[in-house]
Amino acid sequence: xxxxxxxxxxxxxxxxxxxxxxxxxxxxxxxxxxxxxxxxxxxxxxxxxxxxxxxxxxxxxxxxxxxxxxxxxxxxxxxxxxxxxxxxxxxxxxxxxxxxxxxxxxxxxxxxxxxxxxxxxxxxxxxxxxxxxxxxxxxxxxxxxxxxxxxxxxxxxxxxxxxxxxxxxxxxxxxxxxxxxxxxxxxxxxxxxxxxxxxxxxxxxxxxxxxxxxxxxxxxxxxxxxxxxxxxxxxxxxxxxxxxxxxxxxxxxxxxxxxxxxxxxxxxxxxxxxxxxxxxxxxxxxxxxxxxxx
Numbered sequence: 001x002x003x004x005x006x007x008x009x010x011x012x013x014x015x016x017x018x019x020x021x022x023x024x025x026x027x028x029x030x031x032x033x034x035x036x037x038x039x040x041x042x043x044x045x046x047x048x049x050x051x052x053x054x055x056x057x058x059x060x061x062x063x064x065x066x067x068x069x070x071x072x073x074x075x076x077x078x079x080x081x082x083x084x085x086x087x088x089x090x091x092x093x094x095x096x097x098x099x100x101x102x103x104x105x106x107x108x109x110x111x112x113x114x115x116x117x118x119x120x121x122x123x124x125x126x127x128x129x130x131x132x133x134x135x136x137x138x139x140x141x142x143x144x145x146x147x148x149x150x151x152x153x154x155x156x157x158x159x160x161x162x163x164x165x166x167x168x169x170x171x172x173x174x175x176x177x178x179x180x181x182x183x184x185x186x187x188x189x190x191x192x193x194x195x196x197x198x199x200x201x202x203x204x205x206x207x208x209x210x211x212x213x214x215x216x217x218x219x220x221x222x223x224x225x226x227x228x229x230x231x232x233x234x235x236x237x238x239x240x241x242x243x244x245x246x247x248x249x250x251x252x253x254x255x256x257x258x259x260x261x262x263x264x265x266x267x268x269x270x271x272x273x274x275x276x277x278x279x280x281x282x283x284x285x286x287x288x289x290x291x292x293x294x
Contacts, residue, residue, distance in 0.1 A: 038254035041108060046087040049077060050102065050110040052095040058219035059113050072219065072279040073112055073244075076130050079271050083262040099124065102249055109255070111246040119247065125256045127246040130263050130272065132286050134238030135176045136221045138214045140206060141231045157213055158236045160191075166212035167192045169202035176215035179240055200224075207231060215239075222280040241286045 041047050053062040053069060060071035069090065081088045093101050098110040103123060116126035139157045157163065160183060170177040172195045184191055194211060196202060202214045203224045214221075218238065225232055248255045266272045276282040 035252050035254050037108065037249075037252035038258045041086060041255065046089045047081065047084075047109060048089050048091050048107040050093040050098045050107040050112075051090045052093060052098070052112055055095065055113050056223075058217070058223040072131070072275060072281060075275045075278070076266070076272065077111055079266050079275065080130075080259065080262045083265050084258060099247070102247065105249070108252070109246050109248055109259070114245055114247055115242050116245050116247075121250065123250055124247050125250050125253060127248070127256055127259045128263050129243035129245050130266075131244045131276065131281070132241035132283075133244055134218050134241040134283060134286055135179060135215055136218045136238060137235045138203070138206065138216065138221050138225070138232050139212070139235045140209070141233055156235070160236070160239075163213060164190045165192065167194055167210075169194050169196070169205060169211045169214040169216075171195070171199050171202070171216060172197045175217070175240060175242060180215055203227075203232065218281060218283070219279070226280065238283050238286050 051060060051069070053060060055061065055071075055073075057071060060069060060073045062068075063070040077088060091101075091107050093107070093110075095112065098107075098112075098114075101107050102110055114126075119126055137157070137160070142156065155162070157166075160180075164187075168180060168191050170180055170193055177193075177195060180191055180193055184193070194202075194205075199216060199220050202211065202216070205211045206214050207230070213235070221234060224230065225234070246259055248259070263272075273282055273287075276287070
């Protein structure tokens with residue numbers, strides 16, 4: 001995952017659970033949601049959600065023209081609230097400060113490019129995933145047909161094994177960087193890596209032919225492929241999907257239970273698929289309940 005210049009993330013192995021299944025909370029099994037937080041939220045009619053609009057247009061951002069928020073995570077949050085018949089009260093908090101705000105009871109929920117890995121189970125509970133975010137390989141479309149034909153055309157890039165000796169862009173400390181660094185360790189630095197903290201720079205260089213490919217989060221890839229005049233395309237299958245989750249306090253299992261049920265409902269009735277299709281993020285091989293591979 002990547003958002004912002006200085007945010008580090010770790011690579012995930014394939015999630016063991018299937019899409020749509022709630023994740024158990026071992027430290028809190030048997031609680032049966034005995035706390036009152038969800039009842040309090042129902043009574044007041046709204047939920048305080050810590051958000052960081054600076055995550056960018058790939059995830060959640062401020063729509064200045066409409067004076068609201070936008071992005072696939074905002075659409076999912078609104079759908080969760082509608083399912084639970086409550087309103088969203090957004091509280092803008094920097095991503096790095098959100099867990100502390102949750103501990104201080106300044107918000108009920110934090111949501112936005114958050115993965116469960118590394119969360120202290122004594123302090124926090126992760127909801128079931130609302131999205132499995134894979135890494136995607138982005139390459140240029142073939143050279144326009146009016147160019148001089150090559151004596152020997154190379155096959156289009158569709159997999160990591162074709163990147164031997166090629167220059168591939170990654171974001172510093174991202175999941176894609178960890179994936180390719182591990183790949184290189186096993187194969188003697190077969191891929192030439194170019195790392196930057198600026199994802200937009202990678203796509204400019206790829207368009208200009210200074211890079212052969214970019215490996216990056218699918219939301220960021222999809223956003224850049226929507227740019228006018230883009231000659232870029234996705235190549236190969238989704239890689240290393242990472243679950244994105246909401247997070248609540250460990251003191252509020254009743255709220256986690258309600259959120260899990262809402263996410264399950266949105267998955268079962270097709271709403272999640274519709275939202276992800278809108279943002280060009282739906283990947284059946286990753287997110288279908290029948291799928292066991294990503």
